[in-house]
Amino acid sequence: MATLLPPPKRAKIYHENSQIQAPLTPPVQSAPMIVVQFVSEDEETLLGPAVNLPADFSREGLEALANKQSGQEDEPVPFQFHVRLPESATDDKHSGAPTRLVVSTSLLQDVLAHPSKAFTPEDVLKVYCSPQSVFRVRPATRCSSTLAGHGASILCAAFSPTGRLLATGSGDTTARLWDLNTELPSHTLAGHKGWVLCVEWEARERKLATGGHDGQVRIWDPKSGKPLGDALKGHTKWITSLAWEPIHINAKNPRVASSSKDNTVRVWSTVTRLSEFVLGGHTASVNIVRWGGGGPGKNGVLYTASSDRSVRVWDADNGKVVYILKDHAHWVTTLALNTDFVLRTGPYDHMGKEPTSDEEALALALARYESITASTPELLISGSDDHTLFLWSVFGVETATGQPKPSARLTGHQRQVSHVGFSPDGRWAASAGFDNCLRVWDGRTGKYVATLRGHVAPVYRLAWSADSRLLVSASKDSTVKIWNLKTYKLHTDLPGHSDEVYCVDFVADKIVSGGRDQTVKIWKN
Amino acid sequence: MDICSCRMEGSESRALRRQKPALNRTSICSVCVEPVMPQNEYIEEAIKRHGRRLDHEERKRKRTAREAHKASAVAQKLVGIKAKILHAKRHAQKVQLKKTLKAHDERNVKQADTSAIPEGALPTYLLDREGQQDAKALSTAVKQKRKEKAAKYAVPLPKVRGIAEDEMFKVLKTGKSKSKSWKRMVTKATFVGEGFTRKPVKMERFVRPMALRYKRANVTHPDLKATFQLPIIGVKKNPQSPMYTQLGVMTKGTVIEVNVSELGLVTTGGKAVWGKFAQVTNNPENDGCINADINHAHEL
Numbered sequence: 001m002a003t004l005l006p007p008p009k010r011a012k013i014y015h016e017n018s019q020i021q022a023p024l025t026p027p028v029q030s031a032p033m034i035v036v037q038f039v040s041e042d043e044e045t046l047l048g049p050a051v052n053l054p055a056d057f058s059r060e061g062l063e064a065l066a067n068k069q070s071g072q073e074d075e076p077v078p079f080q081f082h083v084r085l086p087e088s089a090t091d092d093k094h095s096g097a098p099t100r101l102v103v104s105t106s107l108l109q110d111v112l113a114h115p116s117k118a119f120t121p122e123d124v125l126k127v128y129c130s131p132q133s134v135f136r137v138r139p140a141t142r143c144s145s146t147l148a149g150h151g152a153s154i155l156c157a158a159f160s161p162t163g164r165l166l167a168t169g170s171g172d173t174t175a176r177l178w179d180l181n182t183e184l185p186s187h188t189l190a191g192h193k194g195w196v197l198c199v200e201w202e203a204r205e206r207k208l209a210t211g212g213h214d215g216q217v218r219i220w221d222p223k224s225g226k227p228l229g230d231a232l233k234g235h236t237k238w239i240t241s242l243a244w245e246p247i248h249i250n251a252k253n254p255r256v257a258s259s260s261k262d263n264t265v266r267v268w269s270t271v272t273r274l275s276e277f278v279l280g281g282h283t284a285s286v287n288i289v290r291w292g293g294g295g296p297g298k299n300g301v302l303y304t305a306s307s308d309r310s311v312r313v314w315d316a317d318n319g320k321v322v323y324i325l326k327d328h329a330h331w332v333t334t335l336a337l338n339t340d341f342v343l344r345t346g347p348y349d350h351m352g353k354e355p356t357s358d359e360e361a362l363a364l365a366l367a368r369y370e371s372i373t374a375s376t377p378e379l380l381i382s383g384s385d386d387h388t389l390f391l392w393s394v395f396g397v398e399t400a401t402g403q404p405k406p407s408a409r410l411t412g413h414q415r416q417v418s419h420v421g422f423s424p425d426g427r428w429a430a431s432a433g434f435d436n437c438l439r440v441w442d443g444r445t446g447k448y449v450a451t452l453r454g455h456v457a458p459v460y461r462l463a464w465s466a467d468s469r470l471l472v473s474a475s476k477d478s479t480v481k482i483w484n485l486k487t488y489k490l491h492t493d494l495p496g497h498s499d500e501v502y503c504v505d506f507v508a509d510k511i512v513s514g515g516r517d518q519t520v521k522i523w524k525n
Numbered sequence: 526m527d528i529c530s531c532r533m534e535g536s537e538s539r540a541l542r543r544q545k546p547a548l549n550r551t552s553i554c555s556v557c558v559e560p561v562m563p564q565n566e567y568i569e570e571a572i573k574r575h576g577r578r579l580d581h582e583e584r585k586r587k588r589t590a591r592e593a594h595k596a597s598a599v600a601q602k603l604v605g606i607k608a609k610i611l612h613a614k615r616h617a618q619k620v621q622l623k624k625t626l627k628a629h630d631e632r633n634v635k636q637a638d639t640s641a642i643p644e645g646a647l648p649t650y651l652l653d654r655e656g657q658q659d660a661k662a663l664s665t666a667v668k669q670k671r672k673e674k675a676a677k678y679a680v681p682l683p684k685v686r687g688i689a690e691d692e693m694f695k696v697l698k699t700g701k702s703k704s705k706s707w708k709r710m711v712t713k714a715t716f717v718g719e720g721f722t723r724k725p726v727k728m729e730r731f732v733r734p735m736a737l738r739y740k741r742a743n744v745t746h747p748d749l750k751a752t753f754q755l756p757i758i759g760v761k762k763n764p765q766s767p768m769y770t771q772l773g774v775m776t777k778g779t780v781i782e783v784n785v786s787e788l789g790l791v792t793t794g795g796k797a798v799w800g801k802f803a804q805v806t807n808n809p810e811n812d813g814c815i816n817a818d819i820n821h822a823h824e825l
Binding site for chain 2 (some may be wrong): 152171285331333
């Protein structure tokens, strides 16, 4: 007698299915063993013998190993590890892709599993270690305050060397000082008769220089917000940039240099309030001036870049031309030194200790300057409207002709370069362009590292965090973006401005930005 | 006595004119009380040929010198409504005079120049690039407008002329003996999307003629005073009827969406803007082109 069996119970169906699916989970794979050779990035020397490791050995473990090999077990230093991709993997087909792989979790995940399949477990992996700063800057995620006050576009912003004060210059002919502890306005510096185009802090935070569209340079006391004397007059056209003499050369009364549209650069003494000398020689607008600490007698040199396609190097003692660098094919618009950060912050390191005397300030500043120039000489990057940048080691390499040659030509931008900046440790350089992207370069060799894409309009300015781990950029598309230098991707997008952002600055863990919408925004973690 | 052509008929008046041929420019015809205009340029002609009378300048100076006295005498004599009108007129003249004098005084006194600071401050790295086209002004102006809530619903053409169905459509006769009339032809400009295929003849109720189809519009930004030729993305709203919107009919006052990606605008969030609304300002079916204004009201 055939009777139909009732259908199985529901619960049972589920149970059966789960039993079928269980073996689908991947079996635990044992990580292959790989041979790893640690190489110091600075001198390209081996840290120690090659070691045999499981490939899923964590980054923290690698860090401990590297510290042990370099003999720094007692005071371990955080390292960034990367593996360089072979030339074949970065050919034309992959142009625009990063040239190195940064290890963020383990070698297995970041290097062996990379889609380019450039490495196999049989290779001896050369892992480059670059020491990083012992402190860490937290990336900003929110706008902590929006400060109104300026009556026109904000054209420039600069944090003071200690990060306690902020100065902004605006099209309403005033500069303003903001207190960053309370995030409130502190003083209004009125006096200019034209737009305030540039503001620059003396590296000991005792004075502030502003340059205007009226061709005047004014010096202010940031504590009281009062002008120190009348304007320094002499330029016939507007001021394009300002630079203070480094503290490690002159801690008492540093001089200030101003470059102008009228083709000259003037060096002013802030004591006598006179123009010490006029650097004439450029045949078109001087776009930027930088005061470096190098030079033949280490007495400081002035670097100027001009629309006449040349970069000139001047002796800061007597105002004579040392070199004329004529390799660019169009206006040279931006300059950066690998010592910019230490020159700008002078005696103040991340501990925030206040020097008690001029001598102490000089010694502190000199020590900081020499820590950067110990491994590499003072390097200069110039960016131009011919879409390229040149890396120069002006006083580092002797050439037969006596005229320095560029150490590298950095090509890749598809439009004019708007800004270039060295990371505070000098290991990286980043350039912003009118082609909506930023490019990261190796700060010592000038080799291309990666492209940071994400902006939808020209990128105007960029700024590095003090620990060299973050990069922030301001763009015409009204956003400020923070970039991750591990993945070379966008880290945080900071929208909020309602119009173009003209200036951005980064100090400690605060970012400030200002632009055409007349408000200053402070971004924090 | 001055007489114009109002009494030209009749030999008596002709004789009269022969005696006094030249009516002055300012004279008034005593018959019809109309200002008499001289016929042809014979006065100027005479001055050119013979010059003015020798004491012309002297007489003119004296007349202007006397004018104030004369005006005063008239003003003192007048009464009633005429006096009121005259005084109002002279008061206005006096105010104007005082204003002019004040303006002259100000011209002579040196003052702090506040207008010397030009608008539109730019950072140093953009100062030499002023010539580069900056469509960004567009979006700035848009944002300014957005702030003014009152302007939210102000469109360039607030009212549109109603268009009756028989003006919009032409009835097509179909069938073997042309006895059926269910088919319509649109007589206005239309926008037809990229991938549109016409229906079979039997099914197609509305025909949109190829000659009246448009793909691009001349879009003006009223604040920027610049016009760009931009591709049309779609017809957003035809105020006449939702059916016309569906058919893509563009008449005066229709809101269309245009592709502004080549202007390089961005939103506050930093995303590129590519579609924007514009209102048609002309009668495309008459002009053979579509003119439109960027429309802030439909921004949101």
